[in-house]
Amino acid sequence: xxxxxxxxxxxxxxxxxxxxxxxxxxxxxxxxxxxxxxxxxxxxxxxxxxxxxxxxxxxxxxxxxxxxxxxxxxxxxxxxxxxxxxxxxxxxxxxxxxxxxxxxxxxxxxxx
Amino acid sequence: xxxxxxxxxxxxxxxxxxxxxxxxxxxxxxxxxxxxxxxxxxxxxxxxxxxxxxxxxxxxxxxxxxxxxxxxxxxxxxxxxxxxxxxxxxxxxxxxxxxxxxxxxxxxxxxxxxx
Numbered sequence: 001x002x003x004x005x006x007x008x009x010x011x012x013x014x015x016x017x018x019x020x021x022x023x024x025x026x027x028x029x030x031x032x033x034x035x036x037x038x039x040x041x042x043x044x045x046x047x048x049x050x051x052x053x054x055x056x057x058x059x060x061x062x063x064x065x066x067x068x069x070x071x072x073x074x075x076x077x078x079x080x081x082x083x084x085x086x087x088x089x090x091x092x093x094x095x096x097x098x099x100x101x102x103x104x105x106x107x108x109x110x111x112x
Numbered sequence: 113x114x115x116x117x118x119x120x121x122x123x124x125x126x127x128x129x130x131x132x133x134x135x136x137x138x139x140x141x142x143x144x145x146x147x148x149x150x151x152x153x154x155x156x157x158x159x160x161x162x163x164x165x166x167x168x169x170x171x172x173x174x175x176x177x178x179x180x181x182x183x184x185x186x187x188x189x190x191x192x193x194x195x196x197x198x199x200x201x202x203x204x205x206x207x208x209x210x211x212x213x214x215x216x217x218x219x220x221x222x223x224x225x226x227x
Binding site for chain 1: 154161
């Protein structure tokens with residue numbers, strides 16, 4: 001089944017403890033992206049990747065890192081999480097930029 | 113700046129009634145537009161999209177949307193709502209240069225369906 005998977009689905013952590021949220025797609029898509037969803041704000045793009053080893057900042061990149069070493073994986077790294085990064089995170093992929101993006105199930109993160 | 117506005121944060125309709133969710137966008141060039149639905153605890157599912165051509169697009173689950181360039185709108189409609197349609201609906205516009213692929217989302221509209 002074609003899908004985007006994220007792990008973990010739920011995570012509670014404390015301020016400053018590094019964490020990684022994994023994202024994987026099995027559709028051979030070139031484009032991948034991370035969004036965060038906050039009440040009343042919709043979804044905002046954090047980072048995106050056009051292809052392997054090609055990443056760039058979205059609208060809200062502060063406090064996040066990404067890497068794209070393989071086409072199928074696009075992990076989101078929080079080096080030193082803070083409470084304002086408490087949010088619902090979505091990974092998405094598409095064959096190329098400007099095409100339909102397919103979303104993962106989301107990761108709900110709580111930073112205490 | 114590019115933006116998407118969904119004027120209705122919350123809408124309640126009776127089962128079987130018609131539905132229209134509003135979406136207005138601000139974008140300098142020809143946009144490409146999407147409607148996604150998010151059921152509680154779920155990810156986003158694509159309902160329909162507009163890239164070009166016929167301005168009335170059909171989607172899944174009986175939804176349709178009409179692109180009106182003169183009004184900068186892309187409203188979502190359904191003639192008869194089912195209880196399972198209760199969810200949050202997001203309108204999104206493809207923005208930026210052809211290399212970013214960024215989607216700009218509206219704030220979302222929560223649909224409640226009364227029995």
